[in-house]
Amino acid sequence: MKTVVVVVICLFLFFLGCNNAKTIHEINQPLLAGMEPVVIQYFDTLISDDFQCLEDLKNPMVLKWFEEQGEYANSYLFEVSGRENLIQLMEEYDKRSLSHLSKIKVTQGNSYFYLKRKSDEAISVLCYRKSLNAKEDVIFTPDDFTSDDDNSYSIYDFSPDWNGEKVAIAISSNGSDKMKIVIYDLRNECFLPHVINNCFNASNQIATWMPDNDGFLYLGYNNDAEADEITLLNTMTMYYHLGDDVSKARDIFSKKSQPSLEIMAEDFPDATLSDQSSNYLIGVASGANNFNNGYYLKTDDINSNNIVWTPLYEKDDRVVQGAFINDEFVYITVKDAPNGCIARVRLDDLHFESPEILVYEKEGEVIQDFEVTSSGIYFTTTKNGVEAKLYFLNGSEERMIKLPGKYGRIFIESKSFTDPDIWVTGTGWLTEMKRYKYDLDNNEFFCEDLNPALGISAFDDFIIEELVVESHDGEMVPLSVISKNGTKKDGLNPTLLYGYGAYGISWRPYFMPDWLTWVEKGGVLCFSHIRGGGEKGDLWHKMGQKNNKPNSWEDFIACAEYLIDNKYTSDEKLVIYGGSAGGVVIGKSMTERPDLFAAVVCEVGMLNATRFENMPGGLNHAKEFGHIADSVDCRNLISMDAFLHLKNEVKYPPFLAIVGMNDLRVSPWQTGKFVAKLQRINSDNNPTLMMVDFEEGHYFNSTKAKSREKLASIFSFAFMQTGHPEFKQKNDL
Numbered sequence: 001m002k003t004v005v006v007v008v009i010c011l012f013l014f015f016l017g018c019n020n021a022k023t024i025h026e027i028n029q030p031l032l033a034g035m036e037p038v039v040i041q042y043f044d045t046l047i048s049d050d051f052q053c054l055e056d057l058k059n060p061m062v063l064k065w066f067e068e069q070g071e072y073a074n075s076y077l078f079e080v081s082g083r084e085n086l087i088q089l090m091e092e093y094d095k096r097s098l099s100h101l102s103k104i105k106v107t108q109g110n111s112y113f114y115l116k117r118k119s120d121e122a123i124s125v126l127c128y129r130k131s132l133n134a135k136e137d138v139i140f141t142p143d144d145f146t147s148d149d150d151n152s153y154s155i156y157d158f159s160p161d162w163n164g165e166k167v168a169i170a171i172s173s174n175g176s177d178k179m180k181i182v183i184y185d186l187r188n189e190c191f192l193p194h195v196i197n198n199c200f201n202a203s204n205q206i207a208t209w210m211p212d213n214d215g216f217l218y219l220g221y222n223n224d225a226e227a228d229e230i231t232l233l234n235t236m237t238m239y240y241h242l243g244d245d246v247s248k249a250r251d252i253f254s255k256k257s258q259p260s261l262e263i264m265a266e267d268f269p270d271a272t273l274s275d276q277s278s279n280y281l282i283g284v285a286s287g288a289n290n291f292n293n294g295y296y297l298k299t300d301d302i303n304s305n306n307i308v309w310t311p312l313y314e315k316d317d318r319v320v321q322g323a324f325i326n327d328e329f330v331y332i333t334v335k336d337a338p339n340g341c342i343a344r345v346r347l348d349d350l351h352f353e354s355p356e357i358l359v360y361e362k363e364g365e366v367i368q369d370f371e372v373t374s375s376g377i378y379f380t381t382t383k384n385g386v387e388a389k390l391y392f393l394n395g396s397e398e399r400m401i402k403l404p405g406k407y408g409r410i411f412i413e414s415k416s417f418t419d420p421d422i423w424v425t426g427t428g429w430l431t432e433m434k435r436y437k438y439d440l441d442n443n444e445f446f447c448e449d450l451n452p453a454l455g456i457s458a459f460d461d462f463i464i465e466e467l468v469v470e471s472h473d474g475e476m477v478p479l480s481v482i483s484k485n486g487t488k489k490d491g492l493n494p495t496l497l498y499g500y501g502a503y504g505i506s507w508r509p510y511f512m513p514d515w516l517t518w519v520e521k522g523g524v525l526c527f528s529h530i531r532g533g534g535e536k537g538d539l540w541h542k543m544g545q546k547n548n549k550p551n552s553w554e555d556f557i558a559c560a561e562y563l564i565d566n567k568y569t570s571d572e573k574l575v576i577y578g579g580s581a582g583g584v585v586i587g588k589s590m591t592e593r594p595d596l597f598a599a600v601v602c603e604v605g606m607l608n609a610t611r612f613e614n615m616p617g618g619l620n621h622a623k624e625f626g627h628i629a630d631s632v633d634c635r636n637l638i639s640m641d642a643f644l645h646l647k648n649e650v651k652y653p654p655f656l657a658i659v660g661m662n663d664l665r666v667s668p669w670q671t672g673k674f675v676a677k678l679q680r681i682n683s684d685n686n687p688t689l690m691m692v693d694f695e696e697g698h699y700f701n702s703t704k705a706k707s708r709e710k711l712a713s714i715f716s717f718a719f720m721q722t723g724h725p726e727f728k729q730k731n732d733l
Contacts, residue, residue, distance in 0.1 A: 054669045073690055124154070124155055125138050125155070167186070176664070181199050219237055268285075269285050327347045339538075382535070390412070428511065477559060480529070494723075522724070523719070530551075532585075553584070557589055580665065584642065590642065602655070603658040652686065653721075660695075675688055675690045
C-alpha cells in the first residue's frame with residue numbers, strides 16, 4: 001500500500017473549560033482549536049484527518065480534553081429532569097429480589113459455585129454450596145484482595161477445579177480487561193500465596209484445569225514488554241502448576257513457542273479441555289474470526305520439555321465449536337451448511353471433508369450449542385435469533401423436547417460426557433431467567449433456580465412483536481418490538497432502536513428489567529437483527545462483512561423506516577443506539593440519513609474504521625472488516641468509516657457518546673475523534689456529548705450502580721430529545 005503522510009502537524013490550543021457552577025446554557029463546550037490536518041494517501045484516495053492528535057492517549061493535553069468532555073456531558077445530563085426517577089425505578093425493580101445470581105457452575109462432585117449480588121450492594125461475591133440444598137458460603141469478596149495499586153476490584157470470572165476443591169478467580173480493576181488470577185483453597189479455607197498478573201480473556205473460560213487438578217491453563221500477555229500490554233500482540237496460553245512461583249508458568253501454545261503452527265501475532269492462542277475425562281487439549285488460534293485453525297495435544301504431554309501440537313482442523317473446515325469424546329471429535333460446522341450441522345470424525349481418520357453427520361442442517365433454524373452426556377447429545381437452535389428450541393439425539397433417533405415455557409434464548413450445561421445430568425436455563429425479552437434440571441427418563445423439568453424470581457408485575461401488560469422487515473435488496477430482516485399493550489400507532493411514541501450486526505453475533509432475547517423502564521415510561525423498545533450478525537446463520541454474517549458491510553446499515557435504516565412508515569414512531573421520536581463494533585452501523589446510519597433520527601447514542605463505538613488497526617488488538621478486527629493495506633479492503637473501510645463521512649453544513653441529530661478510558665477493545669479515541677469533529681460541525685445547534693469514565697473499560701459494568709446510572713443518562717437524553725414531558729432541562733421547567 002502506498003501510504004504518504006503529507007502533513008503531520010497537530011497544535012493544541014486548548015480548552016474553553018466547563019464551569020459546573022453555571023447553568024447548563026452558560027457552560028462552554030471544551031474545544032480544540034488551531035489544529036492542522038494529517039493528510040494520508042491510501043492508494044488512490046487522499047484522507048485528511050484534523051483530529052489524529054487525539055489518538056495519543058499518553059498526551060496530558062489529550063487526557064485533559066477527554067476529562068473536560070466528560071465533565072461537560074455530566075453537567076448537561078445530570079440536569080435532565082426524570083433521570084433520577086429512572087434510577088429509582090431501576091433500583092425498585094432490582095430490590096424485588098433480595099439477590100441476583102449469575103455464572104452458576106456445577107462440578108463433577110455436585111458442588112455449586114456462583115456469583116451473587118445482593119440488591120443493596122454494588123458488586124458480586126463468589127459463593128459455594130457443597131450440594132444444591134447445602135448451606136451457602138461466601139468464599140471470596142473483592143474486598144478480600146489487597147493490592148499495592150489501591151485500585152478497587154471486581155470479579156470478572158472464576159473457574160473451579162473438577163473436584164470443587166480449588167477455584168481460580170479472575171479479578172479486574174476499573175473495568176479493565178486486564179486481569180489478575182487468585183486461587184482459593186476450599187479444603188484449607190485459604191488463598192494460595194501466588195497471584196498471577198497480566199491475564200486476558202478471549203474465550204468463555206478464564207482458566208482450564210488439567211484432569212489431575214494440579215494446575216490450569218490461562219491466556220496471558222507478555223510480562224516484560226510494555227508494548228505487548230498495550231497492543232495485545234503475542235498473547236500465549238500459559239500452564240501454571242500449583243505451588244510453583246508464578247515466574248515458572250510455561251508458555252505451551254503461542255506464536256513464539258510453536259513457530260511451526262499458523263499463529264499470527266494478533267491471534268489469541270487459546271487452549272481448553274472440554275472434559276476431565278478427555279485425553280486431549282484443543283488449541284485454537286482464535287480472535288475476531290469465527291473460524292480458525294485447530295490443534296490438539298495429549299494431556300499427558302503437558303509437562304514435556306518439547307510440546308508439539310498436532311493439526312486437527314483448518315479454517316476452511318469452518319468449525320464453530322467442538323469437543324473430544326474419547327478418540328472422537330464431535331463438532332458444529334457451517335461448511336456447506338450455513339445454519340450449522342453436528343458432525344463427528346475419529347482421531348485416526350481426520351477426514352473433515354467427509355465426516356459422519358449426526359445432525360443435519362435445519363431449514364430456518366440455526367444450531368447454537370450442544371452438550372454430550374452419557375445419555376446422548378442435547379443441542380439448541382434458534383429461529384431468527386429469537387425463538388429457541390431444544391433437541392435430543394440418542395444414536396440415530398432425534399426428537400424435540402418441549403420446554404417448560406416459551407423462551408427466546410436457552411443455555412444448556414452438562415457435567416461430563418460420562419454423566420447423564422443436563423441443565424437448561426431459559427430467558428426472553430419479558431421472561432425472567434429460570435434454571436431447570438431435565439429428567440430424561442420421565443421427560444420432566446425440575447426447577448433448580450437458586451434465586452427467587454423478581455416477580456415484577458409492571459411488565460404484565462407489555463407485549464412482544466417479532467417482525468420481519470424488507471431491506472433495500474429484498475432480504476427480510478428480523479425486528480423485535482416491545483411495547484405496552486394498547487400502544488397507539490400514531491407516530492407519537494418515543495422509540496429506541498438498537499443495532500449491532502458484526503462478528504456473526506446474534507442479539508438474542510434476554511431479560512433486562514433496567515431496559516424495560518424505557519417501555520414503562522411510554523416508549524417502544526426495538527432490537528434489530530441485521531446482517532453481519534448470526535441470527536439467520538453463517539450466510540447472514542457473511543452478507544454483512546467486509547465488502548458486504550453496507551448491508552448492515554442499510555438493514556438498520558430499513559428497520560427505522562419500517563417503524564416510521566407503520567406509525568410506531570416518527571423521525572422526531574426515533575432514537576438509535578448501539579456500540580462497540582455496532583458503532584459502524586450507528587455512525588453510518590447517522591451520516592447516511594441524519595434526517596431520520598431524533599437523536600443518536602453510541603457506546604464505546606468503532607467510528608473510525610480506517611484507523612482501527614492502530615488500537616490494542618486492532619489487527620484482530622481486520623479479520624472481520626478488512627486490512628487497510630489491501631486495496632479492496634481499504635475502499636471498504638473508507639466506506640464504513642463514519643468519522644470520514646461527517647460533512648460540513650449538514651445538520652446532524654443530537655449525539656451522545658460513552659467511553660471508558662481503560663477500554664482495550666475499542667480505543668476511546670475512536671469515539672473522541674468523531675465527537676470532536678461533530679462538535680465543530682454542529683457548533684451551537686444540536687448537543688454533542690461524550691460521557692467519559694477514567695475508571696471503566698469496554699462498557700460501564702464494573703458495578704451495578706454505574707451500569708444503571710449510565711443507562712439512565714442514555715434514556716433521559718433520548719427521552720428529552722423526543723419531547724417526552726417528564727424529561728427536560730431542569731431550568732426549563
